[in-house]
Amino acid sequence: xxxxxxxxxxxxxxxxxxxxxxxxxxxxxxxxxxxxxxxxxxxxxxxxxxxxxxxxxxxxxxxxxxxxxxxxxxxxxxxxxxxxxxxxxxxxxxxxxxxxxxxxxxxxxxxxxxxxxxxxxxxxxxxxxxxxxxxxxxxxxxxxxxxxxxxxxxxxxxxxxxxxxxxxxxxxxxxxxxxxxxxxxxxxxxxxxxxxxxxxxxxxxxxxxxxxxxxxxxxxxxxxxxxxxxxxxxxxxxxxxxx
Numbered sequence: 001x002x003x004x005x006x007x008x009x010x011x012x013x014x015x016x017x018x019x020x021x022x023x024x025x026x027x028x029x030x031x032x033x034x035x036x037x038x039x040x041x042x043x044x045x046x047x048x049x050x051x052x053x054x055x056x057x058x059x060x061x062x063x064x065x066x067x068x069x070x071x072x073x074x075x076x077x078x079x080x081x082x083x084x085x086x087x088x089x090x091x092x093x094x095x096x097x098x099x100x101x102x103x104x105x106x107x108x109x110x111x112x113x114x115x116x117x118x119x120x121x122x123x124x125x126x127x128x129x130x131x132x133x134x135x136x137x138x139x140x141x142x143x144x145x146x147x148x149x150x151x152x153x154x155x156x157x158x159x160x161x162x163x164x165x166x167x168x169x170x171x172x173x174x175x176x177x178x179x180x181x182x183x184x185x186x187x188x189x190x191x192x193x194x195x196x197x198x199x200x201x202x203x204x205x206x207x208x209x210x211x212x213x214x215x216x217x218x219x220x221x222x223x224x225x226x227x228x229x230x231x232x233x234x235x236x237x238x239x240x241x242x243x
Contacts, residue, residue: 098152134176142168
């Protein structure tokens with residue numbers, strides 16, 4: 001089962017591959033992002049949602065729902081990739097695309113998530129939108145030896161590593177789901193980015209996915225990524241970019 005699911009993940013990742021050269025990315029500071037999603041450190045969602053109860057739509061706080069009700073409400077499933085360049089000061093500036101414009105240090109955030117879109121409010125006004133859900137986040141921290149490297153999927157990163165175009169490490173995190181079994185399956189930080197570590201990460205992710213619907217798994221949807229209506233709104237939105 002694990003090998004089958006791992007292969008499915010690999011096929012999904014490869015489906016986005018193209019032989020057409022991709023344009024190099026433009027690097028943008030997070031405060032200059034507008035109407036573009038970027039990953040954040042997960043926050044417990046306090047969304048008010050409508051669910052059917054005996055034929056009538058009832059508004060409830062998502063935190064009060066059963067695990068099944070929460071999971072049933074997460075209607076969208078996507079693999080979302082966002083890339084960032086590590087600046088000289090150690091901060092992250094986000095890329096508009098998937099191809100590096102110069103050699104240096106980069107972080108790739110890959111969310112494999114079930115989610116829904118909700119308004120993001122700072123208490124007084126709607127400042128953007130949020131992807132609220134549960135899933136897995138694969139983080140690749142890499143150092144490239146040249147420009148023009150496609151970091152758009154974990155497999156492409158692995159190919160580049162095999163050609164000695166980059167080096168780095170991987171980390172797998174579960175977001176919004178927890179249990180002893182899930183904690184035991186997570187490999188933590190994998191310090192050597194190579195075929196073996198990528199395979200281990202994908203197998204761990206596949207195994208965790210099979211545990212999400214278990215009765216002993218706690219489900220608590222999180223804000224995983226946000227898109228802000230205006231620039232310089234990160235602090236006002238009360239979110240912290242993922243790291």
